[in-house]
Amino acid sequence: MSILVNRDTKVIVQGITGQAGSFHARQMKEYGTQVVGGIAPGQGGTKSDGIYIFNTVQEAVDRTGANCSCVLVPPAYAADAIMEAADSELELIVVITKGIPLKDISRVKKYLEEKNSLMIGPNCPGIITPGECKVGIMPGYIHTRGNIGVVSRSSTLTYDLVWQLTRRGLGQSTCTSVGGALMRGMGFVDALELFERDSETQAVVIIGESGGTEEEEAAKFIKGKMTKPVVGYIAGRMAPLDKRISHAAAVMTGGRSSVEEKASALRDAGVVVSKSPALIAEAVARVLGLSS
């Protein structure tokens, strides 16, 4: 088992004719993902690296049975692409695009309330079940199959952690990131819930960042509902990046956003929080009793 994607997942790539779209569609296919089609309005009927291109998502779904989309559409058109995917009842919509306007994301979130699709992202590297399916832009070679679930807010820091795990001999069940956008689809709690239920996952690594309150919500969930061991790291302990906070934001969050508070909330919930970003895999090994 794994979470959300596996060898049966049929993926379409929205924005496949763009530079990033074509490059990563090819990379996904080479990794072994079932990339069953690409979407590029006006270019239906053609092919990109052997992948069929459709004009609309609905057509691709009807013809291929796709159930997952990877969105690599430029920011100005991304919201429309996501809503099109949701309207065609794709189960999972993975949004890589960065820089989508807040208004657009808020519309997408409203639209998704009425649909059965789960959105990961925006501004995320995607999701990968090593050896089976990669939907996104992460480098495939750093992953190995195993029992550690990974969920994070960042992209490249996730790669770094995964690479640490792999070199330490700790394979992964599924790795995903909720993305770096201010407003997003899947959250930490959603992913933790899935990992808790997944029989293959033995332990979970969660990587947070300064800002927002999602780590606190995750801590609450872990404390109340999680039986599997969790290792964490919060990036940004040394960086005062939250200095420009408005009254309105403070009113909304109650001001709970410091890295120390997040780390202590997680520790409180029984999470082993690593101080160094370079020693997270070591902490996982210790938690699993594999450390010498």
Place this chain on the structure above:
Amino acid sequence: MKIHEYQSKELLAKYAVAVPKGTVASSVEKAASAYRKILKKGRCTVKAQVHVGDKGKAGGIKVVSGLPRLKKVAKDILKKRLVTAQTGPYGLLVRKILIEETIPTVSEFYLAITYDISLGTPVLLACRKRGGVEIGDIAKINPKMIIREDINPFTGILPYQSRRIAYKLGLKAEAIEEAAGQISNLVKAFLELDLSLVEINSWGLTRDKRMIVIDCKMEMDKDGVFRHPELKKLQEASEEDRLEAKAGDLGLDYIALSGNIGCMVNGTGLALATMDLIKLHGGEPANFLNIGGGATVEQVKEGFKVLLANRKVKAILVNIFGGIMKCDTIAQGIIEVAKKIRIKVPVVVRLEGTNFEKGRNLISKAKFNLIAASDMEDAAKKAVEAATTRKTRSIKKTKVSKKRR
């Protein structure tokens, strides 16, 4: 992206939101002619136009009576540095002042529209202000006093919602329609202009039952600005750190810090983690620079120039884990910069991820001094080492020269 209060008020006026009569001025003479034009006599408010809150406490807002007094105050504020708790000791240079008619109010309110990040919805927050209590304190002490209305981002605020807010604020019957109309206009401006924040503190009720924006703060969603080229022009680069502005123009995410190790990293999380590691190894980062996932050779080059322009930088740490970003792109960028500018500080490079072999290959063939690092930990250690060794070396040099003297 922040804009000035006078710019915010001009935008609000276009949406039929009532604001005081006012003009912006950059010199005492212009301030005087503005006063003559809008008021002729009586009281006016002079407001320093800098991107920082708590201007009033720092002396950046003054109510004056009569032309001679206005001239004196304008002279006192203009071209001076305004120092508040948020600006740091050097403060911000005041280039412009806003001169406005002073509007007497019978009661004042707080109004803000922003996004509720966790729900992903636009939200309006409102509150009746009482005797100088800060809105942040009200939120802490008695959060129930803050009225909240979620806004559907497709339809905008509906008339009944605006009315409901007006009633909850305790406004009297004769002011309800006026207030509700203004609230609807504000939300319309927020959504149409792709703003991320409008904060009206205060929103005043006048004796003749009109609602008027006394003070206003506006921020644009930086990701939405592409839809409003006319608003992009409102941003004044002079207000922000020169390097930050330059990096911003190039699509780089740069924040200046006080240390001496320049960092160039792809991805916010990895950049933050790299800075954490530098600190853990006893160093201090000179900046946060995220070159992003899709950076080009050009952006890498420009990012490098931004780092090198900071004279405090004693060593540079490049930490790249390629995803969308390809490692050979980074390597090419660094090498091209080195061809054009002499890089005097040591550069520690860690490359991993997409096309890492190509990238490392390019780096190893480079003709200038690059220190290769095997992982993030190694990179941070080497960068801290490089920065400190250089420091001691330069100290030794000065000692020697003193002896010679």
